[in-house]
Amino acid sequence: MRIAIVHDWLYTLGGAEKVLAAMLRCFPQADVFCLFDFLSQEDREKIGFKTSRVSFLQRLPGMRRNHRRFLPIMPIAIEQLDLSGYDMIISSSYAVAKGVITGPDQLHVAYVHSPMRYAWDLQHQYLNESGLKSGLKSMVTRLLLHRIRLWDVRTSHGPNDYVANSHFIARRVRKIYGRHAKVIYPPVRVPETYHRVPVGRNFMTASRLVPYKNVRCIVEAFRLLPEERLVVAGSGPEAAALKAIAGPNVTFVGFVPDGELRSMMSRARAFVFAAEEDFGITPVEAQGEGTPVIALGRGGTRETIRTGGDAPTGLFFDEPTGEAVASAIQRFIASEHSFDRQACHANAARFAERIFEDNFRSFVLDRFEAFRRQFAGPIESEVVHAVQWRGAYSELEHQDALQATVRSRPKSA
Template identity: 35%
Template sequence: MKIAIVHDDLVRKGGAEQVALSFHHAFPSAPIYTLSYDAANTYPEFRSCDIRTSWFGKFIKREKNMKRFFYPLGVLAMQKLDFSEYDVILQSTTHCAKYVKAGDKTLVITYCHNPFRLVWSPDSYEKVKESGSLKRKVLNKVLAALKDIDIKAADRTDWFITNAQEVVPRIEKAYHPKKPIAVINPPVRIENFYVSNSVSDYFLVVSRFESYKKVDLVIEAFNQMPNKKLLIVGKGSREKELKEIANNNITFLSGLDASNLARLYANCKAFIFPQLEDYGITPLEANASGRPVIAFNRGGVLDTMIPYTNNSMEATAVFFDQQSVASLKEAILLFEQLQFDPAFISAHAHTFDESHFIEKIKAFVLEKYNGEAQIPQKLPKQSEKVAV
């Protein structure tokens, strides 16, 4: 079985990039194709992989420039990548990984983190939502073209996988897949985290600084609770604005290595997750450190957390129902009245370990490939073994 891994772009550190790494661990001999690769700003483990970029990636590596020239150059570059010689394409994508060419006999498996958000939910981007009438007219034409490309590319997929039940109806609405969508929750690299014997006095947020992440909501809540400490780890387009509104009980950190980040997770009172995410790796990273989560009661946390109802010793999170300062503060005050079991929380996180994800992905790919192999033109010889 000749297999290729395709990921949208490798220019940042995030949950989707962790999935691409796990694909590599599942199929270590498979090359990883991508639009652009910025080794300095994504996970260092990719440096030992066989990374092959589009022609676009030979000239443009930085995330900011990649977004600026994505349409039409990035799109055209991915459409030029031809995988006709491969038996299987395993795609990790929200946008352009699915734009590549597949052969008539190539099995295409798409791990869709979410339908292309810019195309299907353009108003979730402030720059789009706040654009003037003339700019919006131009944007609408571009987005209409991208939507057409996106739909046609997705139609080449034989099997969809996604990260959480939250995303299934979005994929069904956008792409109308012909076969059932599988849900395989993304992994947590448990070995990167540990349970501490002592807990400090701070709450923790680890996030990019973008509007939908709702970091400003947490800052506003802690501004009203000056006796409580908050550490925020991250960077992003709203960094300056967020720092300007934060009081002295709030500290910002960035550029941490894995060991220092693990230490912050292990020693926090609780991890705060205010946003609506399709999945969300960071709450599970906190759980892997034995720490409970205070989370908005929507999205991927419904798949991954055990919310407190009446027994906090068998819970991993406290949920709040509204993305408001009052609702978050109420959850924080409730949390401080409860006692959690770090061993129980950590054991729960272990069920999402990367090893389980790799087993499920390998089993899915091989099952679908062997099913396709029953078609005469793909039937292997008796003496052949499926090699990965």
């Protein structure tokens, strides 16, 4: 069985790349395809492959610096990937990967991190953040996004099966594509056991510092809580603006390697998260280190944080505003004793890498076996029918021969 895994693009190591790495652990013989690949060889080896097969976008000038400008031609580019030599295609899609062209004898399983957010329900946010709210460029961009939506729906019939990374995304797949999606939560590296460590005074958040992560409202919340401390881990284009509005009780530490980041998480009073994510790996990682989470109550975090019962692992706020975040932090402080860090770790263990790999491998192989049976069924039926028809035909020939013999005998016989 030849397997191809199609990923949208590769230029950084994020949550989708962690899923890709887990897929390659499930199917290490698979070949990797993508629109473009600007990873270092070291990062490729971290994911689990040496080389990838890319589209013509790899060679276009400016692609490395600002790939989103090329969004209008990405549907065309993904359709040029030649997958004709493969028995099974797995797409890892948050943009266009699920639109690859496959044949009727190839099984295509699409793991959807999200339908294209900036083309669908986050279109207006994308236009506002890009300075395209009005004007000629706005009109052109809206037209292009409209055409991308048409292509996205048209190609939704291509995959044989959909897998979503949360029930939140499964609902989006149903609404946009009209298809059912099996939910398999993405893999999170969770320690096998929880080791209690001393907890400090500070709260913490970690994220790429970009607008949709809503780190601004967290920083603003701590301006309203001057007695509390916040540590912000991560880098990005919003870093300077966030530092400009932050109070003296907010510390920015920039990019932090994974091991150090987890150590910081384990010592924080709580992890604060304000993005509406499709799943949200970072809040689960924080819980895996025993840390409660204060999060925006939208998207995938509603499936990964327990707010009720005897063992809550966090609490929610309703709006990504400084006031709402500050109020949630005050509620947390008032009930901090009720959050058991061992329970946080146990909750995160539901999303461990091993569980994803077992579930995903079993689902894909079961679907491939069923697909091959379905594919072989009509052929087998035709063979049986041909044999039966030939047998019936032979019986007719035999009867005709007997009748001819009887007719040719003399009447006296």
